[in-house]
Amino acid sequence: MSIRFATAEEIADWDKKILANPDKGNLLQSKEFADIKQAGGWKPNYVMADNLALMILSKNVLSGGTLWYIPRGPGVVNTTELRSVLPELKIFAAKHGAFAVKIEPELLWNDETERQLTDMELVKAHRVQPGSTVLINLSPSLDDIMAALNQKARNAIRRAERDGATVEAVKPTAANCYKFYELLSATAENKFGIHPFEYYEKSWKDYSAAGMGQMFFAYSGKDVIAAAYGIVIGEKSVYKDGASVRERPIYGASHLLQWHVIQWAKQQGSKVHDLYGVPASDKVDDKSDPYYGIGTFKRSFNKHVTDYVGTYDMVVKKSTYNRWRRFGERLTLGLHWRLRHENWY
Structure with missing residues (x-):
C-alpha cells in the first residue's frame, strides 16, 4: 500500500x-x-x-x-x-x-x-x-418510517401536533445560533462537555453554506422550545446537535422536531439517519451515564443500540x-x- x-x-x-x-x-x-x-x-x-x-x-x-x-x-x-x-x-x-x-x-x-x-x-x-448510537432506516416511504418508529415516539409526535407545537427550518443567523447555544448549554448542565459558542456558530454556518446542514426550531406560540441541527453527507444523515427548554411546555415537541429533521434528511437523499450518541447497549438503564437522558429520548425512536x-x-x-x-x-x-x-x- x-x-x-x-x-x-x-x-x-x-x-x-x-x-x-x-x-x-x-x-x-x-x-x-x-x-x-x-x-x-x-x-x-x-x-x-x-x-x-x-x-x-x-x-x-x-x-x-x-x-x-x-x-x-x-x-x-x-x-x-x-x-x-x-x-x-x-x-x-x-x-x-x-x-x-x-x-x-x-x-x-x-x-x-x-x-x-x-x-x-x-x-x-x-x-x-460517542461509541454507541441509534440508527433509523430512511430507505422506506415516510409512512413506513413513521410506522417503524416506537409507539412512544409516534404518540409524542401526534400529541405535539395536536397541542399546537410547530417546527420551522431556520437560517443560522447570529441570533438563531445564539438561541440554539443557550438551549444547548442548559441541556449539557455540566453532564457532558460542549464547545464554545464560536465553534458551533462556525459549524452551523459552514455546513449550511455547503448545502449539507439545516437548523430547525420548534415553537410553542412564538417561543423557541427546542432546536436541532441535521447534516447530510452522501447517503447518511446525522442529528449532530439538539437541545430543548427544561420546562417542556408541549409534550413531544422534541419528537416532532426530530421527525421534521428526518423528513428533510430523506428529501436530501439520506438512507440512514444517525441520532449520534447514546449510552452503550449494556448501560442504557444506568442513570449515572452522562448520555442517559438524551439516550432515553433517542431510544424512543428505535430501541436498538448500535455499539461500535x-x-x-x-x-x-x-x-x-x-x-x-x-x-x-x-x-x-x-x-x-x-x-x-x-x-x-
Whole structure:
C-alpha cells in the first residue's frame, strides 16, 4: 500500500474522495469538519492510502510530541481492511513525527473484533466520539418510517401536533445560533462537555453554506422550545446537535422536531439517519451515564443500540506515548476543561 499526502486537486474534491471509501464516507472525515477543527487549533492533514481517503487531525501536546487523530476513521468496514492500512500508516506517521495515531473506525463491536484489534497491537483509549448510537432506516416511504418508529415516539409526535407545537427550518443567523447555544448549554448542565459558542456558530454556518446542514426550531406560540441541527453527507444523515427548554411546555415537541429533521434528511437523499450518541447497549438503564437522558429520548425512536468498537491508539513512539498515557492526556484534558470548560478533542 502506498501512503502519501493528497494533492491540492484531491483536497479540493475531498468530500467525493471520502464518499468513495468502503464506509461510504463520514461527516467527521469531511473537508467542512476539518475546517471547523482547524479553527479550534487542530491541523488537518489530507492523506491518500491507495484509494482510501484519510483526514487526519494533528496537534502538539504538553507532554511532548505530536498526536494524530482520525475522527471516525479510517473509513473501512471490517478488520481485514483496517489491517491492510495500519502498517504503512504507522511508518508514514513515524516519518512525519507523530508518536501515536488515534483511530475510531465505525466497526461493530463484538468479542472477536475486539480480539483482532488487540492482535493488531492497538491500545484501547479513552472515548472521543460517542461509541454507541441509534440508527433509523430512511430507505422506506415516510409512512413506513413513521410506522417503524416506537409507539412512544409516534404518540409524542401526534400529541405535539395536536397541542399546537410547530417546527420551522431556520437560517443560522447570529441570533438563531445564539438561541440554539443557550438551549444547548442548559441541556449539557455540566453532564457532558460542549464547545464554545464560536465553534458551533462556525459549524452551523459552514455546513449550511455547503448545502449539507439545516437548523430547525420548534415553537410553542412564538417561543423557541427546542432546536436541532441535521447534516447530510452522501447517503447518511446525522442529528449532530439538539437541545430543548427544561420546562417542556408541549409534550413531544422534541419528537416532532426530530421527525421534521428526518423528513428533510430523506428529501436530501439520506438512507440512514444517525441520532449520534447514546449510552452503550449494556448501560442504557444506568442513570449515572452522562448520555442517559438524551439516550432515553433517542431510544424512543428505535430501541436498538448500535455499539461500535470505540477509540484505539496505534502506538508509533512508545516512550512518548507512555508519557502521554501516564499523565499527559489527563493533565491536558483536565487543564483545558478547567480553563475553558470545553472538550480538548
